[in-house]
Amino acid sequence: MPEAGDSRRPRLRDVAALAGVSTMTVVRVLRDPEKVAAATRARVEAVIRSTGYTPDLLARGLASSRSGIVAAIVPLLTNSLIAETVQGLTDALVEGEIHLMLGASGFSAPQEEELIRAFLSRRVEALHLTGTSHTAASVELLRGARIPVVEGANLPENPIDMVVGYSNGAAAETLTRHLIARGYDPIGYIGADPHDNDRARDRRAGYERALRGAGRSPDATLCEETQLEIPAGGRAMAVLLDRRPDLRAVFCSADAIAAGALFECQRRGLAVPERIAIGGFDDIDIAGQVVPALTTIRVPRYRMGFESGQMIRARLAGRPVERPVLDLGFELVIRDSA
Amino acid sequence: MPEAGDSRRPRLRDVAALAGVSTMTVVRVLRDPEKVAAATRARVEAVIRSTGYTPDLLARGLASSRSGIVAAIVPLLTNSLIAETVQGLTDALVEGEIHLMLGASGFSAPQEEELIRAFLSRRVEALHLTGTSHTAASVELLRGARIPVVEGANLPENPIDMVVGYSNGAAAETLTRHLIARGYDPIGYIGADPHDNDRARDRRAGYERALRGAGRSPDATLCEETQLEIPAGGRAMAVLLDRRPDLRAVFCSADAIAAGALFECQRRGLAVPERIAIGGFDDIDIAGQVVPALTTIRVPRYRMGFESGQMIRARLAGRPVERPVLDLGFELVIRDSA
DNA sequence: TTCGATAATGTTAGCGCTTACATTGACGGG
DNA sequence: CCCGTCAATGTAAGCGCTAACATTATCGAA
Structure with a gap:
């Protein structure tokens, strides 16, 4: 038990002094105990316990x-x-x-x-x-x-x-291709700000690559940028739907956004996935729990x-x-x- | 620009030597530059920049x-x-x-x-x-x-x-009282494992306190413990509903659990809040977004x-x-x- | 016995920085 | 012209530990 009134924490040399050995012996007890004679080791260990000695990791690091x-x-x-x-x-x-x-x-x-x-x-x-x-x-x-x-x-x-x-790009491309394969057209995109964010950038690029691969050309009026939050996703979806009432599907670069978009569709009475399909990314907790459950990308x-x-x-x-x-x-x- | 082949990072004393001053002068330039003559300071700062010197925070800490x-x-x-x-x-x-x-x-x-x-x-x-x-x-x-x-x-x-x-206890009590005031009876509880978790313990205690305050006595068959995940919340709700088909409301000690419980009710076709009321805790993102939106406790x-x-x-x-x-x-x- | 090997322990010099004090020179009032 | 004062700078010790070697027994083989 540490002494009540001792102001400083014990140092290696204090332990050594109390055990009547040199600092190196204490170090050895700490690091490879086999190198120290059993009796000495026991003595040192007793002192360590009784003083509550703990190595100073700052000093050790230095x-x-x-x-x-x-x-x-x-x-x-x-x-x-x-x-x-x-x-x-x-x-x-x-x-x-x-x-x-x-x-x-x-x-x-x-x-x-x-x-x-x-x-x-x-x-x-x-x-x-x-x-x-x-x-x-x-x-x-x-x-x-x-x-x-x-x-x-x-x-x-x-x-x-x-x-x-x-590969964020390949993942986004895969999901977008899935939307294409199901026959949705046009397919919109809601993503995060790509500035200093390679994941957002690559996902957007993957989306566009999939469109081009299907002979469609990306259209900026089908795209929105927003924050990674459910309410923000809902707002972005609202903007997109107002601008493009013909929207049939949307790929969201995150499930939080997708969930917000889904809720916005529900508020507007747009059936998902019949009227609007929604794809997400990340497979977060709620993705499988919302109704309808989100089609998404799962990453480890x-x-x-x-x-x-x-x-x-x-x-x-x-x-x-x-x-x-x-x-x-x-x-x-x-x-x-x- | 740091030299290409220099193996070690520059030290304070290197900077001092290059600037032709003592280490203390460099320290002063770093910490209170006003104490150093302008010319000296400029010289030292130039060396710091050219060597890319950065103080070693480990040594400083020691x-x-x-x-x-x-x-x-x-x-x-x-x-x-x-x-x-x-x-x-x-x-x-x-x-x-x-x-x-x-x-x-x-x-x-x-x-x-x-x-x-x-x-x-x-x-x-x-x-x-x-x-x-x-x-x-x-x-x-x-x-x-x-x-x-x-x-x-x-x-x-x-x-x-x-x-x-x-106060987790007061918050749980408040929400439970709200359920009581709305006339629900019996009111169940789904919470996290209280072991080594004072928040879980206090929330449970608050729930029970509210019941007692209304002249009801807590009933273990109305309570379930589970993990802080949506699916787990759903499973716990299923168990609870199977055991107590008469359940009219449930206080969940976390929104993730509440969301799972809500989804389970939807799967069973139980109208929320008409047939079953659900209260959550935390006001996480989805709490306000699920349908019906969760009544919950918001904490800063x-x-x-x-x-x-x-x-x-x-x-x-x-x-x-x-x-x-x-x-x-x-x-x-x-x-x-x- | 003598010597090298092996085990057990000790010595010393820092790691890169800070702290607390010491020193130097220049200046101006008495 | 002396001395106190202040600004500018320097010196030395050491934070608590580790690395690299140095020193002692102790013991069995030659």
Whole structure:
């Protein structure tokens, strides 16, 4: 039990002094106990317990130049998809005694750059980024830092280092093709702001590619940009329906948007999928629960985080990473809305 | 521009040497530039820019015993409510040049304790906990650490230090009273596992208190425990309806559960709120969007995080915190489901 | 016995920064 | 012309740990 009145936390050298050994012996007890004689070890362990000694990870990090910290930069925490990926990351890292530092870039590449600088100053041992839209300076910083970097949630053309993701473009194309195959025409699009957001950009591109593949040409009056929230999706759908009453289907770049669009259709008495078909993206919780259930794209969110964490741990342990660009794929989930 | 082949990052003393000054002068340029002669300052700043020097925050932390890190321990990241609070926290902290370290306890107090130990080892300057269920050892550790601690998302009877939350019990009682006032009887309950989860426990207690206040006695056959997911909510509702076909209303301790329950009613053709009323908790995105829209309790999630961050910053800056126990309240949102 | 091997433990010099104080020179009032 | 004052800068110690080597027994083989 820690003494009541002792103001400072015990240091390694305090433990050593109390146990009558040198600091190195304490270090050995902590790290490879077999190297220490049983009697000595017992004595040291007793002191450690009684003083409640805990190593100072800041000092350890400085001395060993291994901070034991990995940072993740996400666009926005309130995006539940990302939260799952972060959970996967921590789960994988916690087993390696590594802690996660978190930053939110707010979908801004310059803000991401600032966070990268800050985290590098903290000597993080690896960095996880969401997406592939970075400033040139960010990329240079990351390359120069010589630490493992994982880009997640998409497949970049020029990876900085490692990648764990899936093709947003191919996924959007697949879903749009499905709408085309079901005979819907015209097909609209509601997506997120593509600025500094490669996922949004690639999804839009996939949608347009599918249209062109079917001999149709993309039409800006069929497209809307909005935020990743249910009410925003509803508003965007309202705008789109007012502008194009002939709309027969809409591909939404996120289920939250799709759900809002669906609810807007219900408010207007437009039957889904008979009058309007709706396709989503992400397969979030409610996607399968709303009526009609959403046809959407499912992506392995938790696994993306977990695999990223595993890769990082492998690299930090000096183990080779067999597949530094890991395409985890996606799945077209056909339900009732399209 | 950093030299191409230089293996190490520049240190303070490198900058000092290149600028022909002592390290202290560089430190002054970094921290209070007015104390340095303009010419000297310009010279040092030029070297800093050209070398791309960045202070090593690990070393700074060790030397100054201010790590610049605050940690938050949450039960589960995938809970979108918590994610909002964490976003509020980072937003408040980032302005103070403080970074957030994140840990997930998985609704387990012992796991929380382990994280607390780890974070204290990292010399975090403050700690944010979700909820008020902690092991005795955790509380002792925290008290002994003499750092700011915020307990969030509830109002504890014996706060460790500061609190930013609302009364889960009072909120649940309020919603249940609303159901009673509308004449529903019997009123069921579907909640989360109360083990190591004070919020779940308090909500259940509030529900029972409301019943007793109306002269009814709580009945275990009217209650179910389940997970915080829509499908789980649906399953729990199914169990409850099978066991108590006479059920007229249900209070769900989370909107995700309530949404699942609602969908289950729809699948069974039970009219909501005529045949069955449903009350939720949290006012998540979909609560206002499902049909019928959910009557629920709204809590200031983002603000809880932000205020916590502000309090922590104030305390770290030595400023007094006027109200260390901050009750942010809740709001009964009456919609269509009850 | 003598010596090298092995086990057990110790010594020393930092990691890159900050803290607390010391020093230097220039200036102006007495 | 001396000295106190202030501005500008420097010195030295050390934060708590680790890395790399150094030092002691202790013991069986030659």
